[in-house]
Amino acid sequence: MTQKRQPAPAEPHVHGPDCDHDHDHHHEPAEPYRRDTPKLGRNDPCFCGSGKKYKKCHGAAS
DSSP: OOOOOOOOOOOOOOOOTTOOSOSOSOOOOOOOOOOSSOOOOTTSBOTTSSSSBGGGTTTSOO
16 A cells, blocks of 8 residues: 655744744845855965965865
C-alpha cells in the first residue's frame, strides 16, 4: 500500500519582544555586494608588489 506524505505545517513567524506585528513581512531582497576591483585569486601576484603569489605572501594562513 502506498501512502502520500502530508507536507509539514509551516513554522510560525516568530517575532522579537519589540515587534508591533504591523510591519510587512515581504521585504525586497538585499542588493548584492559589488566589488570595486576584481577579487584577487590565490595564484595571482600579491598586491604588495613582493613578486610572490598572494597565497605565499599576504594570503598565507597565520
